[in-house]
Each structure stands twice: as C-alpha cells, then as structure tokens.
Amino acid sequence: MWGVGIVYLLVYILGSALVTMGLSRGIQAVFEGSPVGAAVPTLLYGVGAIGLAGLLHVLAIRRQLKEGKPSVMPQMKRHLIWGCAAMWAGPLLAGWVQFELFRDPIVMFSQSTLVGGILMTFGVCSQLMVRWRMPWVGTMVTVALVGLPLGWLSSDLLIAHFNHHLTTVVVPLRKEVGGEPRSSVYERDFPDMPLLPRESFDSQLELLAALSEAKAVNFDEEVAAGRMRKLDDGSYVRVASDGEESAVEVADMKKLMEDVRETDARRVAEAHAAEMAAWEEDYRRRKQGGRLFTRAAAD
Incomplete structure (x- = not known):
C-alpha cells in the first residue's frame, strides 16, 4: 500500500511541475x-x-474502502485558511510595496508564497470536498493543478515584472554555506545597448559605381570636332550646336572622396544617435514605469 502511495504521490508532483512549466512557458x-x-x-x-x-489514487482508496478503512480527510479551519492566504499574498504585497518605493534590490520570500499557495488550495478543498466519497483524490488533483502553479507562478511572474522594470530581486534562503546566508538573486533585465556603429561605405561605393560608368573624353578630338574650345587660360568650354558655350568643370577627386567619406560618417553617426535615443527612452520608460501609484521624476 505504501509503495502505491509513493508512486502516485511522485506522479502528482511530476504532473504538477509539468503543468507549472507549461503555464510558465505559455505566459x-x-x-x-x-x-x-x-x-x-x-x-x-x-x-x-x-x-x-x-487514477492510481482512486484504485488505492477503493482497495482501502474494501478493507473497511474509510477515506477521511481532516477539515482545515477557516482561520488557518486565511492564515495560509496571508502566507501566500504577504510576500507578494511586500514586494510590490518595495517596488512602488523604488527600492533596489527588492527582498522577497518566495518560499512563503509557494507553500502558502499550496496550503491555501488544500484548505479550500478540505472545506468544499469534505463530503465527497473520495475527498483526498479531489484535493490532491486540485492542489496539483492549481496549488503548486498558483504558488510558483504568482511569485515568478511578479519577479519577472520587477526585473523587466530594471529592479533586482533577492530571495533569501535559510541554508547557510560557509557560515553565511545564501540568497537567490534575480538580476534586472537590463536592455541591450546598441552595438558600436560599423563604418559605412555606401556613398563611396555609389561614387565608384558612377565613375565606372563614366566615359573617357579626348579633349583634342573634341576641340577638333568643334564640340569644345580651349581658352587662353588652359580651361575648356563645351560648344553646343547652337553655338552656346558652357564651362567644363574638372572634378577634384581627392576632395570628392573626402566629401563622400564625410557623408558616410555622418549617416552612421546619425543612425547610431537615433538608436541610442531609442535605447535611452526605453530604459527611462522601463525604469520609471510598471507601478500603480508612484512615478519617478524624469531625469
């Protein structure tokens, strides 16, 4: 009998852990x-x-009933249920008060929330299912489906909320290592800073592409054909079919390359500045937000 009891108890725990994990991932x-x-x-x-x-639990209890041993479950008193509810909700409320006061790190006793959630669920079931033929089965199933997920996720989700709003949470543990208390630390979810800007060559590549498509001009042939005329100062002018002349500008390639490099550098700097501004806004919003009653002064 004890062997079967241990088996279904372990399966209850395994199933409850999987339900909690599935709900956590889904949320x-x-x-x-x-x-x-x-x-x-x-x-x-x-x-x-x-x-x-x-099912295993039902089979075990049916065997117990056949042996003349009734399945009796103690009924938890209501004031104890309220105590378990306080044990569950107290650390959550205390953590939220610290969050409203911008305390960092926040100290939370998640163990109390976990145990309180399980005991509160058990107490409620002991009141509601006391007249069932197999109250222990209904209670254990409910505790596995509701109690453990409630106790675990209520604390876990609140800690995740605090971390998202850039607040570290410390959960003290009683076990001591090396003579000092050991704590579980949930670090704040610091937003990733924009990466350092990479050098851009877009404008330079555009210039090189334009130069690759340019055609060489033989000035002497153009002058001989009458499409150009050389002036006394050594410069050239184009001669249109109607005789109108226009100056021929000779590009300074060194200056042109410097200009396109400056254009690329300016574009990179502007893009990085925009990313940093967005990051700073997200940081400020998360640091100051998430609270119901208080707001931090804008910095």
Missing part, C-alpha cells in the same frame, strides 16, 4: 508575442500525469 510566449503552441505539449503531459496519479 512568457504571450508576453513576447510568440506562438504558445510550444508550451501546449508540456501542459498536456502534466495534465495527463495528474490524471494518471488520480
């Missing part, structure tokens, strides 16, 4: 705007495992 996918389909198999496996554990 994360929703926030990121990505498809939630990847989280569905994990969630279904968890529900299936809990169903299997419930």
Whole structure:
C-alpha cells in the first residue's frame, strides 16, 4: 500500500511541475508575442500525469474502502485558511510595496508564497470536498493543478515584472554555506545597448559605381570636332550646336572622396544617435514605469 502511495504521490508532483512549466512557458510566449503552441505539449503531459496519479489514487482508496478503512480527510479551519492566504499574498504585497518605493534590490520570500499557495488550495478543498466519497483524490488533483502553479507562478511572474522594470530581486534562503546566508538573486533585465556603429561605405561605393560608368573624353578630338574650345587660360568650354558655350568643370577627386567619406560618417553617426535615443527612452520608460501609484521624476 505504501509503495502505491509513493508512486502516485511522485506522479502528482511530476504532473504538477509539468503543468507549472507549461503555464510558465505559455505566459512568457504571450508576453513576447510568440506562438504558445510550444508550451501546449508540456501542459498536456502534466495534465495527463495528474490524471494518471488520480487514477492510481482512486484504485488505492477503493482497495482501502474494501478493507473497511474509510477515506477521511481532516477539515482545515477557516482561520488557518486565511492564515495560509496571508502566507501566500504577504510576500507578494511586500514586494510590490518595495517596488512602488523604488527600492533596489527588492527582498522577497518566495518560499512563503509557494507553500502558502499550496496550503491555501488544500484548505479550500478540505472545506468544499469534505463530503465527497473520495475527498483526498479531489484535493490532491486540485492542489496539483492549481496549488503548486498558483504558488510558483504568482511569485515568478511578479519577479519577472520587477526585473523587466530594471529592479533586482533577492530571495533569501535559510541554508547557510560557509557560515553565511545564501540568497537567490534575480538580476534586472537590463536592455541591450546598441552595438558600436560599423563604418559605412555606401556613398563611396555609389561614387565608384558612377565613375565606372563614366566615359573617357579626348579633349583634342573634341576641340577638333568643334564640340569644345580651349581658352587662353588652359580651361575648356563645351560648344553646343547652337553655338552656346558652357564651362567644363574638372572634378577634384581627392576632395570628392573626402566629401563622400564625410557623408558616410555622418549617416552612421546619425543612425547610431537615433538608436541610442531609442535605447535611452526605453530604459527611462522601463525604469520609471510598471507601478500603480508612484512615478519617478524624469531625469
């Protein structure tokens, strides 16, 4: 009997962990705007495992009933249920108050939230399912489907919210290593800064492309054909068919290359400045936002 009990208890725990993992992935996918389909198999496996554990639990209790041992579940008193609710919600509210006050890092006792969520679910079930023929089965299934995910995700999602708004969260642990308390630290989700600008050659390539398509001009042939005329100062003018003359400008290639290099550098600097401005705006918005009652002064 004990062997079967250990088996279905482990399957309950496994199924509840899978449900929690699937819900966590699904919620994360929703926030990121990505498809939630990847989280569905994990969630279904968890529900299936809990169903299997419930079936094994039913078989074990039926055997117990046949042996004349009634399936009795203690009923948790209401004030204890309220205590468990406070145990679950207290760290969440304390963390939020610290967040509203712009405390960094925030200290949260997520262990209390996890245990409180499980015990609160158990207490509610003990009140609602006390008259069921197999109250333990309904309670265990509900705790696996609701209690553990509630206790875990309520804290996990709040920590993720704090991290997104550039606040570190510290969860103290009682276990000591080397004589000092050990803590679990959830670092703030610092936005990635724009990469250093890479040198651009767009304008230079455009100039080289234009030069590659240019045709060589033989000035002597043009003068002999009457399409050009050489002036006394050594410069040339074009002669149109109607006799109108226009000056022929000779490009300074050195200056032209300097100009296009400056154009490329200016474009790169302007693009990087725009990226930095967008990054600074996102940083300021996340640092100051996310709160219900307080706002930081604009810096």
